[in-house]
Amino acid sequence: MTQVRPYGAWASPISAARLAQGAVTLADLRVFGGLPYWLESRPAEGGRLVVMTADAAGVRQLTPDGFNARTRVHEYGGAPYAVGPEGLWFSNYADQRLYLQAGLAAPTPMTPEGYRYADGVPAPGGGLIAVREDHTDPKNVRNTIVRLSGRPGDAGRVLFSSSDFVAYPRLGPGDRLAWIAWDHPAMPWDATRLYVGDLTEAGLANVRQVAGGAGVSVLQPQWTADGALVWLSDEGGYWNLYEGGDGPARALSPREAEFAGPLWTLGRSAYAVLDDRIATTAKDAEGEALLLVDRRTGAVEALPLPFEGLVFVQALDETRIAAIAHSEADTSKVVVIDLAAGSHKVLRQPVALDMALDDISRPEAITFPSTGGRPTHALFYPPANGAFAGPAAELPPLIVQAHGGPTGAASGAFSLAIQYWTTRGFAVVDVDYGGSTGYGRAYRERLNGQWGVVDVEDVIAAAQHLADSGRVDRKRMVIHGGSAGGFTVLAALAQSDVFAAGGSFYGVADLAVLARDTHKFESRYMDGLIGPWPEAKAVYDARSPIHQIDQFTAPLLILQGADDPVVPQNQAHMIRDALVSRGTPVACLVFAGESHGWRRAETIVRAKEVELWFYGKILGFEPADDIAPLEIANLPDRQVRQ
Known part of the structure; x- marks a missing residue:
């Protein structure tokens, strides 16, 4: 029998502990020698990544205890392993050295410390060709394509170093090597170049650019068996397939559809x-x-x-x-x-799913007008729980989700994290604000020079559209997001009174500090999103939530990893301290041992539970879960949105 209970207070089949158990990620599937290999995360083991394979004997885990197959190239990593004649090569997270695992033997370190490796492919005669990130001089990080001999202690011989960044080294027939490269201030979704060269004993010969350039993003080159080269390019406005190499390139069945997403992590296909x-x-x-x-x-x-x-x-x-x-x-x-x-x-x-079908909220693609009438996209998830219904006179509270990047996208893939909320009586809208991928280059470029403006307008428009449509309670709308999404949360709270509360997870509070203190891959990202630094310092300051403290009224929850190299924890501390001084309700929790995002099971549990508890305190409902409270500075006894 269906029970009537306040939205937010429904008993959910998804506990935070179950969410953590189900937070196993699958990634980096590759094929070597006709066999599939992939990565799986282990939240219960500190979030380490292990290499898996499937053969005639079944599915097997290859990575032994004590090793974590994760690279820090670009800090976001990707493609940390490869399989060659010698065995399994993988980057070990603790020291970033490449290890070689031959059969059942223990992994052996093959490269010296000070270097990071990713996106490797077997080289002719043994060893690897891979992307190398040289950190031997931390003030001058260098990204190159190298050839590793397979001898212990070899850091690799540089094959190509004439760009700020490289990716996708792919070996084809006749020992021809293809790869992409790009330079500051471009990001790989702005402008990349596709190169081909002949691999010789002395290095690369006859290097030539075959595609890409200013205003064109080329990704994911692959060779065909007959020696042609295929790649993805957005020169027609969308990432579509092209084929060429030695002759003129041609589009293969061009259409207004995206065949790829942005290059945040290496090795995607x-x-x-x-x-x-x-x-x-x-x-x-x-x-x-x-x-x-x-x-x-x-x-x-x-x-x-x-x-x-x-x-x-x-x-x-x-x-x-x-x-x-x-x-x-x-x-x-x-x-x-x-x-x-x-x-x-x-x-x-x-992770096997044992939820009842009527407990699962399915995404509904919606399009709504934002500022100036521009069409904007999102995925809307209504509350869903077969055992509960909300009071007839109430509408559900809404969580507006701002994805990271900001060059990223909402995903309609099943997410226990979203179902955690919808099974408790929340509606969720995952907003593809201007700048998101999946809708072509023009949509992506809406955010050029407008970060902190267009994204904020779009998340506010999404909330107002759903409230005006009578689908959610406009007095109980909250917003959350991580990384760049955390910045959008802070900016939205500073620039409007639409939201009753916000959750910023490893979000950016001071854009100028981030411009001075971030890693190489993103160090010029904001040139396109805001303007060149330091010439556009006035714009950075005007857009930074830390300089808009007097405009904050809604309570804020801040969650941060202590070891975050992308958005350092000083960003969390500065916004917390400023809001405490101003008298705005704020709670802050820093997780030791966490980086940019949550990998440990205990962190996933605490982060999700405390967010639910926080919204309960602000929106005026009692969660069905038993949750340890967190101190909220400046919160009156009855800080409830009326």
Whole structure:
């Protein structure tokens, strides 16, 4: 029988502990020697990453205890392992050295300290070709493509160093190497160049640029068996497939759809080259689809599959691909898809879902007008819990979610973190504010020079649209987000009174401090988002929430990792101290041992529980969960939104 209880106070089938247990991530699926390999996180083991594989003997974990297969190249990492004739190569997080694991033998360190490695591929005759980030001089970090001999102690011989950044070294027929490169102040979604060179014993010869340049982002090059080069480019306004190399490039079945996302982590693959066909994902206004594109004719066949999305698409052979599959109502899984038969097989689903269907909130794609009438997109999740309903006279509270990046996107993949809220009676809207990916370059460039303006207008417009539509309680709307999303939270609280409270997780409070104190990969990111530093210092100061303290009225929860190299914890301290001094309600919790985001099970539990408790105190409901309280400075006995 359905019980009537206040929204927010519903008993949920998803406890914070269960959320942490289910926070196993799947990533970096790659194929070597006809076998799939991938990474899985272990929240119960401090969030370490382990390499997995599946062969005739079944699914196996390869990474032994005491090792964490995670690289810090660009700080965001990605592609920390490769498999070659010698065995499994992987970057160990603790010291960032490459280790070689041959069969059942213990991993052996192969590279000296002071360097970071990622995105490696086996080199002819042994060893690896990989991206190397040289930190031997911390004031002059250098990114290059290197060739590792496979001998212990070898840091690698530099093959290419003529750019600020490199990615995707890919070896093709005839020992030809392709890679992409870009330079400050561009980010890889702004402008990259695609190069090809001939690999020789002496290094690279006949290096030439074959695609990309100013105003064009090229990603994910791959070679075909017949020696052609395929890549993704947004020169037509969307990341689409192109083929070329030695001759003129040509678009393969161009369309207003995105075949890829931004290069935040290395090694991502949105398509797989088969024989004369390419299996690719494509996202448009209708959602995401798996397409088979004929390289010769451009003809396209859409394949119906029981998934809403695929990432890390890799070819196993001419008719099968492996990928990580996402669904709206099920957890992620590693799958093998037989393109000829139209069938699929699940290799691995580390977290089985046992929720009832009527407890699952499914995303609804919405488009609404923001400032000036510009159409803006979001995913809306209504409350869902088969055992509870809200009082007839009430509307549900709303959580507005601002994704990170800000060059990122909301995802419709099943998320226990979102269901944690919807099963308790919250509505959630995940906003693809201007600057988000998935809608073409023009939508992405809405944020150029406008960070802290367009994103703020769009999250406010999303909340007001849902309130005006009668779907949520306009007096009980809160906003949360992490990293760049945390900045949007702070800016929205400073610039409006729409939200009853906010949650900023490792968010940016002072843009000028971030411009002076961040890592190489993002050190010029804000040139495009705000303006060049220090020439645009006045704009940085005007947009920074730390300089808008007098405009804050809503209570704020701040969560921060103590070891965050991207947004250092001084950002959390400065906004906390300023709000305490002003008398604004604020709570702050710093997690030891955490970096940019939560990986440890105990952190995931505490962060989620304390956020629920905080909203309960502010919105005036009592959570069904038993949660240890947190001190909220400056909170009167009855600080409840009326």
